Amino acid sequence: MRAPLPGFGLRIRVRKETLVELEHVLYERADDARLVTVTVNRPDKLNALNDAVVADILAAFVHAKTDPDCGVVILTGAGEKAFVAGADIGELAVMDVLGAKAKSHAGQAALAAIENLGKPVIGMINGYAFGGGLETALACHLRTMAVGTQIGLPEVGLGIFPGFGGTQRLPRVIGRGLALEMILTGDPIDAETALRYGLVNRIAPPADLRAVTEKLARRILLRGPVAVGIALESVLRGTETSLEDGLRIEADMFGLVASTQDMREGLNAFLEKRKPTFTGE
Ligand code: COA
Numbered sequence: 717m718r719a720p721l722p723g724f725g726l727r728i729r730v731r732k733e734t735l736v737e738l739e740h741v742l743y744e745r746a747d748d749a750r751l752v753t754v755t756v757n758r759p760d761k762l763n764a765l766n767d768a769v770v771a772d773i774l775a776a777f778v779h780a781k782t783d784p785d786c787g788v789v790i791l792t793g794a795g796e797k798a799f800v801a802g803a804d805i806g807e808l809a810v811m812d813v814l815g816a817k818a819k820s821h822a823g824q825a826a827l828a829a830i831e832n833l834g835k836p837v838i839g840m841i842n843g844y845a846f847g848g849g850l851e852t853a854l855a856c857h858l859r860t861m862a863v864g865t866q867i868g869l870p871e872v873g874l875g876i877f878p879g880f881g882g883t884q885r886l887p888r889v890i891g892r893g894l895a896l897e898m899i900l901t902g903d904p905i906d907a908e909t910a911l912r913y914g915l916v917n918r919i920a921p922p923a924d925l926r927a928v929t930e931k932l933a934r935r936i937l938l939r940g941p942v943a944v945g946i947a948l949e950s951v952l953r954g955t956e957t958s959l960e961d962g963l964r965i966e967a968d969m970f971g972l973v974a975s976t977q978d979m980r981e982g983l984n985a986f987l988e989k990r991k992p993t994f995t996g997e
Pocket residue numbers: 760761762764765801802803804805806844846847848870871874
């Protein structure tokens with residue numbers, strides 16, 4: 717049995733030292749910024765999501781939620797070949813009706829923990845992201861992708877369909893027509909196409925992907941952390957409802973941000989022609 721919460725055996729790397737570890741997920745923190753990298757670490761199986769990996773992803777994001785030294789998360793896959801090559805097909809092959817439902821629920825719970833982290837998560841698609849892998853990337857708020865790799869939802873070719881939120885999140889990101897083409901054909905797309913679809917925010921050669929992704933993360937980390945979190949929540953909650961209700965949520969959130977020290981600091985810094993120093997209060 718793996719170590720229980722809290723702390724739950726996370727591997728946290730500070731100044732390149734490994735402190736603690738989950739079995740299938742690395743949790744590493746940059747030594748100069750509130751930047752955490754969560755790496756799905758099952759490279760011999762192209763980081764395929766078996767039940768244990770899914771549980772570890774959930775645990776890592778539960779930890780990140782209350783980690784005061786975590787402002788932005790980069791989620792990626794170990795090795796050079798894959799982000800996540802999908803749900804573990806060996807496990808899928810033996811599931812029964814209730815097992816399939818439980819598996820879908822567990823996957824959805826882990827991905828909800830990513831989506832509802834309250835802090836930005838950037839999916840760094842360093843290699844193949846198929847099936848549950850792409851669905852994992854879709855739970856992230858932003859995505860970057862290596863040129864030369866491919867992503868897709870090939871499930872219909874296996875006689876199943878995307879059950880970790882893919883039928884719901886993909887159309888919300890790229891629109892129903894393009895999403896249906898990907899889901900119904902099961903065909904993969906390359907990085908250039910993903911960029912054109914608006915499925916990823918940046919593409920880069922594999923050697924530059926980390927730098928491009930970190931640059932994006934560090935831009936966000938310069939901003940007021942409370943405002944970033946509230947803006948994130950406003951978009952996530954607001955776009956799941958009517959425009960009228962979404963605007964109400966936005967107005968409430970705008971009232972909330974006005975209660976922060978960071979707002980006073982940000983506005984005063986502009987007026988005083990200096991850079992703001994945000995404290996997250
Ligand atoms: N589930 C379980 N194991 C997987 C897997 C998955 N989704 N994807 C890859 N693996 C395993 C392979 O079985 C292989 O294990 P082995 O070395 O013990 O035989 C190992 O990872 C390497 O994969 P391999 O297929 O040899 O690599 P490749 O470079 O030839 O092909 C892919 C890479 C991604 C094209 C191919 O692995 C693939 O199509 N994977 C399945 C993708 C998919 O359909 N995902 C959706 C699942 S619902």
